[in-house]
Amino acid sequence: MQGDVAVVGGGPAGAVAALELARRGAAVTLFERSDYGGLRMGETLPPAVNPLLRALGVWDRFVASGPVPSYQTASAWGGPEVAERSFVFSPHGHGWHTDRAGFDRMLADAAAEAGADVRRGVAVRGVRRVPGGFAVDADAPVRAAVVVDATGRAARIARSLGARRERLDRLVCVARVFARPPGTPPGDTFLEAVPDGWWYASPLPAGRRLVARFADARFAAATGLATAAGWSAALASAPRSRELAAGTPIGPVRVVSAASHRLTPVSGPGWLAVGDAALAVDPLSSGGAAFAMESGRRAVAGPEEDYRAFVRSAAVEYRAVRREVYGWERRFAGNAFWRDRAEDPGPAAG
Template sequence: MLDVVDMVTAYDVVVAGGGPAGAATALRLAGSGFSVALLERSRFDRPRVGETLAPSIQPLLQGLGVWERFVALGPLPSWGTRSIWSSTAPAAHSHLETGYGSGWHVDRRLFDRMLCDAAAAAGTSVSLGTSLIDCRYDGRWQLTCSNGHRLTARVLIDATGRSATIGRSLGARRIAFDRLVGITAQWSGVDVSAEQYLLIESVPDGWWYTAPLPGHVMVGMLMTDADICRHHNLAASAPWRNHLESTTATALRVDSATCLPTTPRVYSAASHRLVRPGDIRPWLAVGDAALAVDPISGSGVPRALRTAEAAATTAARLLTHPADAIPLTTYESTRNTECTTYLSTRADYYAIALPHPTPFWTRRQLTAAS
């Protein structure tokens, strides 16, 4: 992978953000013969969340031509989900019913890096440790990078995740549906040989999930609302561990860990839709920047890769037919439909699992009823 963008500053497409959506969009466009620059602000040197991939990821990775790269990461099979909602007995769902055999537990840092490497191999100019600090449009995008480079592009793609940094700087508006956060830590030295499933357990302030990772690691995350997190100081190690100890199956699952968990880190998991009324400039938001969903849906990475395919198709059309505004309109209309479907699905999830008369669950009940 390159660490700097090529000296040639003119590109057909610049993609800001090297997560799954951004990397997959760049890979598809570069593979179609367009010149593409991909800017990723990190160097893939810190942990990332979203470790469990649904079985539907397999055909999507095969369609990108990266299945062999994925297998080389050594992912753990995920045989299904066990969930504890209103009773103490877990309900089990087997991935064998999907037709793909299993889902997968992965190190998301390595997974995201793998997709970025594949985009580079397809011809994308990849710059790590770099973000956009200024975007102007005068018939072409005039872009200034944090590393001092200046680029031009005919099409700009915002793949900056839930922050939607680029789109919001261009005047788009983010419609928030909740204030969900995830507070996560990892345990090492866990025998995960018999633990290759995702466990979800409800608690009064939200819900926990735990999942195994390659290398005898277990990850745990408490999903709650930002105000509840602040009120109980759940970003601190002691309150977080105390909250964990109030669970049943979740606490037992990590009881065999040989060391204390890492310091908890808080990540935004808020649902939102980015809207851009009346803006026909050639830019797109993709993945979580366009539509971010609740992790309870289990559709984050597959959704990102599917949106990347739609974004690449739309961007290619904008490049070959720059006077045609229909591709942008169609793309946004499809994202709106996806958003409506997602909100209905999320309401169904929480309508089934409403075990606690507490603010976290009452808010979801009100949303489901509205």
């Protein structure tokens, strides 16, 4: 990339892109609308992030941030009995449960230390083409030769420049955080399939646990899943997950989009999209943050055609894995939630 670069969005994709650009000596400004306060979803990191974090030179500060080790995923998926998949055979060791806001902040700090101008609490309202690049509409206007869209699932910048999202579904996550009762063990990742979606539980640092229901947006709206009463009623019919929601709830029920999409194209004259903006995957894979960081790295490394090929092949692989994993659950195969995913024909050629 040549000239000044504006990276919009300081999640893992944008922070890593800014970090790598700064290390290469580029003049880079990273805009992040938040101050990394508050809860962020996406706490479970698979073992595959370990070599990535080492390669990025942030391993020591990651470990110092106090993530909870994750040794396995247990699931009632495809049948009522619980099966366990251990990371013991992973060449990268175990995975982690993190405080995701703290994780993202740690990456932004690393970018700032490498020389990026990191502007927290600054939302970019839009970008406009001007001779030689873009005018970035933020707190103070900034000119940039190149813009990186790292705004997450919204892909706000790329879409304003003409890219479009090919949406696969309207998955939403409806979650609550609990303070675990004193003396109870943290547990590990747990998944439970139910007729219209699935439940997920994960330990969080500081004695907390996240319990979440994933469902299609229409189902969530129709059943009042986003209300405390609707969420608890749904939980009551999940035989395994309801045991994990013990303790005191912290904060309200939260709803976030977890929809899958692929952006077309992922780059254009003077811009490119990274992370969820380029390819947003089902959280079932726990692979979103790793893809986001890897895409930030590869986008900066170039060349552009290699980066496009990387995203294209990740998208094809993702669709195949999604089809396979949802296909393992046959008990609810007559239900549209499961059928649509298990029978996904895959991406169109091209």
